[in-house]
Amino acid sequence: MKTSWRNASLVASAAAVLVLTTACGQEGGTSSVGSQNVGATAAAGGYGGVGSGIGTGTSPSASSTVGGGQGNLGAQSASAGKLEVSANAELGDVLTDSAGLSLYRFDEDTAEPPKSNCNGDCATAWPPVPANDASAGAGIDKALLGEVTRADGSKQLTIGGWPAYRYAKDTKAGDLTGQGVGGKWYALAPTGKKASVASLPGLSTRNDPNLGEIVVDKNGMTVYRFAKDKAWPEPVSNCNGACLEKWPVVAPVSANDTKDVQKKGLMSFTRSDGVKQQTVNCSPIYTFAGDKEAGDTNGQGVGGTWYAVRPNGEMVGVSDK
Numbered sequence: 344m345k346t347s348w349r350n351a352s353l354v355a356s357a358a359a360v361l362v363l364t365t366a367c368g369q370e371g372g373t374s375s376v377g378s379q380n381v382g383a384t385a386a387a388g389g390y391g392g393v394g395s396g397i398g399t400g401t402s403p404s405a406s407s408t409v410g411g412g413q414g415n416l417g418a419q420s421a422s423a424g425k426l427e428v429s430a431n432a433e434l435g436d437v438l439t440d441s442a443g444l445s446l447y448r449f450d451e452d453t454a455e456p457p458k459s460n461c462n463g464d465c466a467t468a469w470p471p472v473p474a475n476d477a478s479a480g481a482g483i484d485k486a487l488l489g490e491v492t493r494a495d496g497s498k499q500l501t502i503g504g505w506p507a508y509r510y511a512k513d514t515k516a517g518d519l520t521g522q523g524v525g526g527k528w529y530a531l532a533p534t535g536k537k538a539s540v541a542s543l544p545g546l547s548t549r550n551d552p553n554l555g556e557i558v559v560d561k562n563g564m565t566v567y568r569f570a571k572d573k574a575w576p577e578p579v580s581n582c583n584g585a586c587l588e589k590w591p592v593v594a595p596v597s598a599n600d601t602k603d604v605q606k607k608g609l610m611s612f613t614r615s616d617g618v619k620q621q622t623v624n625c626s627p628i629y630t631f632a633g634d635k636e637a638g639d640t641n642g643q644g645v646g647g648t649w650y651a652v653r654p655n656g657e658m659v660g661v662s663d664k
Contacts, residue, residue: 367575367608367625423477423500423507426488429517431530432549433563433638434538438483438502438531443516446472446507448537450527454504457491461508469508469521469528474498483533503535523636539563539637545596546623548603551651554640554659558604558623558652560593563637566628568658570648574625578612582629590629590642590649592620605655624656 424441431437438446447469451460461469474490477500489501500507510521510528521528530538545561558566567590573579582590595611608624620627631642631649642649643659650658 367577367610367622421473422475423472425478425480426483426533427480428482428533431519431538434519434522434530434636436482436533437519437538438507438533439516440472440509441480444509444513445517445519445521446502446531447510447521447528448502448505448531448535449508450529452506454501454535457489457501457504457506459491459493459499459506461506462494468511470511471497471499472507472509474500487533487535501535502531502533505531505535507531523639526635529636544602545600546593546604546609546621547601548654549638551638551640554643554651556603556654557640557659558628558654559637560630561596564630564634565638565640565642566593566623566652567631567642567649568623568626568628568652568656570650570658570661572627574608574622574627574656578610578620578622578625578627580614580620580627582627583616589632591632592618593628593630594621595619596621603654608656622656623652623654626652626656628652 421442423446426446427439427441427443429437429439429443429445440446449459449461449469452458453460459471461471471493475498477488479485479488487503489504490498491501491506493499508528510518510524512518512520519530522530532538539562543559543561543563546558546566548556549559549563551557551565560566569580569582569590571581573581580592582592592614598606598609601609605624608622608626610625611619611621612627614620614627622628629649631639631645633639633641633645640651643651650661653659
């Protein structure tokens with residue numbers, strides 16, 4: 344009986360190791376960290392800086408170039424005309440004017456009561472949208488359109504109480520280069536709220552113009568891996584203490600709440616601090632505190648150790664040998 348019990352114990356132990364190995368199989372070799380730094384970006388600047396804008400999205404029918412940035416503010420200060428809704432992969436529905444130029448709101452303004460705090464040089468970089476002749480197009484509640492009297496006496500369009508602006512560096516329909524500038528400027532949704540993607544799965548993917556297909560969390564925020572972590576024979580996070588302030592862990596996600604992410608090795612584990620963390624192909628994943636809006640990839644290549652994640656768990660820009 345002792346021999347049988349011992350054999351059964353050995354078989355059970357071997358089976359447990361096999362299951363773990365299957366779930367958290369090898370990474371395909373040791374990664375050559377630092378071999379390529381793809382898409383590292385600078386932090387957003389002030390109200391006139393380019394910041395973390397996400398470039399050109401899906402635009403309405405208007406596609407002509409409206410101006411040359413700062414040099415053609417007259418056209419960008421024109422009446423809004425019939426407002427339209429433009430679908431953007433990173434932000435969802437974005438409000439535009441009749442020419443397809445994106446409209447923005449400013450965090451230092453107020454909606455109740457409506458008040459604009461963007462004047463002088465600020466209003467040069469962010470031309471206020473005039474309230475005259477603005478009308479609601481399809482998908483926009485006309486009751487949300489209003490106006491506010493600015494410091495210079497002019498009337499500015501408001502959406503849900505929020506003063507609306509264009510950005511001088513948006514030069515054509517669909518541009519969203521003002522998104523996230525200074526951590527205070529954000530594209531307007533048709534409701535007057537900040538535009539954001541709603542109802543994303545816990546983990547999914549998006550096609551980034553610089554990095555290709557990468558994994559994002561339920562808020563559309565870019566997901567990263569830390570090159571000093573381990574995935575095999577079991578996940579181990581080496582980001583602790585102050586590191587976690589900059590790189591928050593991604594909480595566990597059900598496999599049924601994912602889309603286009605590899606299911607093999609999709610699991611959670613308990614960290615040394617007792618917190619449960621999600622993995623992709625058994626590699627611990629994180630978001631970056633320096634990313635302010637969906638579509639930001641400011642964590643890519645940071646310190647030569649942090650990289651966005653492919654749907655199969657590989658690090659973007661790091662060659663596997």
